[in-house]
Amino acid sequence: MPLAIDRLAEQVSESARRLGIAQYDVSGSAVEETSVQVEKGDPKQVKASQRSGVTVRVWNEQGQVGVTSTSESDLPGLELALQTALEASQFGIREHAPDFSPEATVPLEPLEIPNYDIEAVPELIAALAEAEQQLLASHPAIAAVPYNGLARRRSEGFYLNSAGALRSEKGSYASLYLYSKTEQADRKPRSAGAFRMAHRLADLDFSGCVTETAEKTISHLDYRPITSGKYLVCFSPEAFLQLLGAFSNLFNAQSVLDRQSLSTPESLGTAIASPLLNLYDDARHPSNGGATAFDGEGTPTRRLPLIEAGVLKNFLHSAGTAKRLGASPTGHANLGAKVTVSPHFGVVEAAEARSELSLDTAESVILIDDLQALHAGVQSLQGSFSLPFDGWLVNQGDRVSIESATAAGDFRELLRNIVQVDAIAQITPGGISPAVWVEGLSITGE
Structure with a gap:
């Protein structure tokens, strides 16, 4: 996120006081993602995105809650979201209205989530193209790998509320998908696929994914x-x-x-x-x-x-x-x-x-x-x-x-x-x- 979570909590609290809001919570995330697909060794599709989303809830004096979402995680964006949620609260439900989780301030058990930088696009393309080539070479009947993908993702999430809850975490994720298709004379096309995931490119089991896809495909011939x-x-x-x-x-x-x-x-x-x-x-x-x-x-x-x-x-x-x-x-x-x-x-x-x-x-x-x-x-x-x-x-x-x-x-x-x-x-x-x-x-x- 653009702002450190501790500083963000202070600024949201100040904005809420100015607006006369006593009860609120804010949940948000930011995601950076790169994914590639290849076809016969060449890039078929490359996507890169950075996106963020924040959900703000505000309770009015009658206990009704208003909700608004925004992609703006800076202070002006959050202050506007607080104001909008406050205005929306007058239309909030009264029966079974949501409230804070009683466990939102309970200390978290330690959880180590690896967080690695995303590798460069050429490195991702080269790794996926190599896997595609190995799969194509594994059997003459495997004519194509029409569906494939290698994705890298980093994410950051947080939650805070007016009762003092303050949580944040970061992590990264890598995934590999291969799906092959056969071509044989007088035979129906047959297909099979495999999936692997890890926290970074270096830990992905490319060999195992290729082998599993090939063995499944060959067994369907x-x-x-x-x-x-x-x-x-x-x-x-x-x-x-x-x-x-x-x-x-x-x-x-x-x-x-x-x-x-x-x-x-x-x-x-x-x-x-x-x-x-x-x-x-x-x-x-x-x-x-x-x-x-x-x-x-x-x-x-x-x-x-x-x-x-x-x-x-x-x-x-x-x-x-x-x-x-x-x-x-x-x-x-x-x-x-x-x-x-x-x-x-x-x-x-x-x-x-x-x-x-x-x-x-x-x-x-x-x-x-x-x-x-x-x-x-x-x-x-x-x-x-x-x-x-x-x-x-x-x-x-x-x-x-x-x-x-x-x-x-x-x-x-x-x-x-x-x-x-x-x-x-x-x-x-x-x-x-x-x-x-x-x-x-x-x-x-x-």
Whole structure:
């Protein structure tokens, strides 16, 4: 940010006094980002941006709150935002009006977030072009890498309020994405992709990303149709987290209050999944490239149990939802025109170690690598899904790519039918998870 956070807090306080504002808070962030794409070794797209955003809330004497957002983080911009929010407060709601988080002034647990300068654009292009070339050279059938990207990002965030809360943090993030496409005579094009993330370019696993993409793509070259039926299914870490994300209303307190969730307040403490499953949301996880120490309301983040041994333990809360449901804020609030609630970083673990099932020995197992059409194939309020997927039919370690198929079922039933959660976890864009095995899932061949 252009101003040091301590000085910014003093200046906002002075402006608020001049305007007769007794209660306010300010949440903001600044992001510097560079991303590149390549095509056959040449730059295809280069983007660089610097953006900032600040949300200001002001409470009037009647307890109504006004909200305004601005991209101006200097003193004149913030003073204007305070004035605008004060004027807007007369139209603020009276019932369930938001308030400060009771944990906004609680000391933060230490969280080390690496913060590195962004590398020069030519260095990013060269690194991505080299990865593309290695992938193209890995097999004659791989004709192109139509989707690829290398991004570097630095961010800074802060929260302050009139009750003395004052928090700030900085961090950096790097991500790599490769997605290949094949061309063979009399065969359908086949594709596969892989993703890696770290805190800087030097720590990105380029070799692993290239190898994973190549191996997946090559394994899809020999594809066959599949017979429809119910199968034992092994979800890859990414696929299982994709499905959890599609039904995240199950854990969202705001969705529960709005009756837009598969859960009700009475669901807490009930068994909703196999006793083999543990699920946490952990913004502070060491593998989370976007780790954060506090949310938009200044509430400290934490490792929050959502499911333990199959039992629903907690919802994701803001200060407002926590107050209405008699709970504590959990560090999942986002400030905007409204306060929203969203997850940070999913962590799936085995509640009970089991290793009876293995792709090397199991027969007629469907391995789902990647789910598609999540925006259209999920009925999140009914709990049902019908999703095309990329995957393989596996027999004692022998994988045959599935030409085209759809997985369908009820998400709650799927959770109850989990028969194994593997031990070895893998980092994905949405969290970290091992493979998860589910019995009796309907697969329709196409």
